[in-house]
Amino acid sequence: MSGSKKNQEVTVAEEPTKSQIRRWRKYLADEIAEGQIYRDLADRSTGPERDILLGLADAEDRHAQHWRDLLGDDANVRTRPSMHRALLRFLARMFGSVFVLALMQRAESNTPYKHDSEVPAKIAADEAIHEEVVRGLAARGRETMAGNFRAAVFGANDGLVSNLALVMGIGATGVAPSVVLFTGIAGLLAGALSMGAGEYVSVRSQRELLEASHPTQVTLRTAKYLDIEQNELELVYRARGMTPEDASHRALERLGYLSCDCNPSFSARPDGSQGPEEELTQEAFESVGNPWKVAFSSFLFFASGAIIPVLPFLFGATGLAALMWALGLVSVALLITGGIVGLLSGASPLKRALRQLAIGLGAAGVTYLLGMFFNV
Structure with a gap:
């Protein structure tokens, strides 16, 4: 009887706790979602990249099977994946771009397996290797699009920051809204023309040097x-x-x-x-590059950003309300451009977005204070 009781105690001790079951279900759902993300990306890829993505999907299936085996009948309870992976799956299914790979790179690097001693070492090692595989795939995409796209983002960001600072500085002096509007338009044209001319001279000089x-x-x-x-x-x-x-x-x-x-x-x-x-x-x-194409692109990119702080004045807003609208619109745009730059750089999109926002608002704040100080 004592032996039977001892065997019963061992069996009870080996049964997973409720918290373990919840955690393992979450792991299972995330592994299934990640496997599907890689398959969706593979459907939009060809050649070696497709084979690599399918290989990653197969590895995620092996990990998912591990959690199924541990959960037993508890694996039949449907569990939603994390919001992050659900969003990635939607993006992969709809777009299948380098941005999804960049986000997957961060997802692989932030795996909870690093801090869970119950995760087998081979699975944790697999996830670490997955990060490097996805990093390589994302790097290919960055190489093909980063040059032109990064130029577009940076050009637009220059327009956002410089013209917001100009509008805030002029608006703080208390001049008529029409003066702020035309000053903003003048800043847009001056900055865009300067960017275009500078890029033309730079590229033309490089070609002449060649x-x-x-x-x-x-x-x-x-x-x-x-x-x-x-x-x-x-x-x-x-x-x-x-x-x-x-x-x-x-x-x-x-x-x-x-x-x-x-x-x-x-x-x-x-x-x-x-x-x-x-x-x-x-x-x-x-x-x-072609100097005329580069110059025209720089003009458009800068102008696309510089027009945003002018929009409230174009639609008839005046005074402090117009400045607050301009500040809000530019803040949203800065967060977007900063996040995109973070993705292309393989860094945290949130940190880069907040850094971009801080720089833009800092420049606007300084010019606003100077406008109030001089009041001219």
Whole structure:
């Protein structure tokens, strides 16, 4: 009887507590949701990325099965996943973009498994590896879109902050609403034109620098007329970064005395790459961008942000109410742009949003106080 009682006590001790059951159900629901998120993302992907996402989904299914085995019959009770994962699943199903991957990266990094000693070490390790896998996938997306999109966000943010500060500073002086309105429009045009002109000059200067620095085809056109005894062609290749031996070899090749392309270091380019030099020039120019397109984009991005603090005055608001409306609209926009920048940077969207908001409101507050102080 004592032995039977002892066995009964062991059985009772091994039964999960109510808090464990609740926690394990939550884990199960989140694992199921994450697996579905990866599958939804895979449906919108192709090639290796699709295979990687499906591999992550299979891993989440294995984790979910672990919690099913622990829960037994209790696993049949339906439990909702966390609001965060439910939102991610909706976004993945609707959009399937780099933003979902960036959010999934943060979700994997903030897994509760790190602080739960009851979670098997292999599952906790899997989740840590998942974070790195998703980080790699998100990095691919950031590389393809971050340049133009980041320029758009930063341009809009510049317009938001600078024109809000201008409107707040002028509005604090107590001038007529029409003066604030036209000042805001002037600030929008001045800032957008300045941004566009600055980007045009910058990109145009980079293209001119490439044109001036890139090797020409003169060595091909003049090689047959050169004096091999006074071989200045070697100086060309040495100036491009070759060693004296490699420069001599390449010069003899150009002069027609050698016909060996076995060593890429003998290329006419310092980096050893092959192919027509015109193609390399075009690739370099494309990476820099078209100055007119960049200038026009910068103008539009800045203007799209700078128009927001002017909107209340355009719709007839006046005085302090108009300034508060401008402040509120810009605050929402700053939170959005800051969160987007945080996502693209792989950082916390909330922290970046609040930082962006603090910077924008700080600039507006300083100019408002200066406007009240000078009152002119």
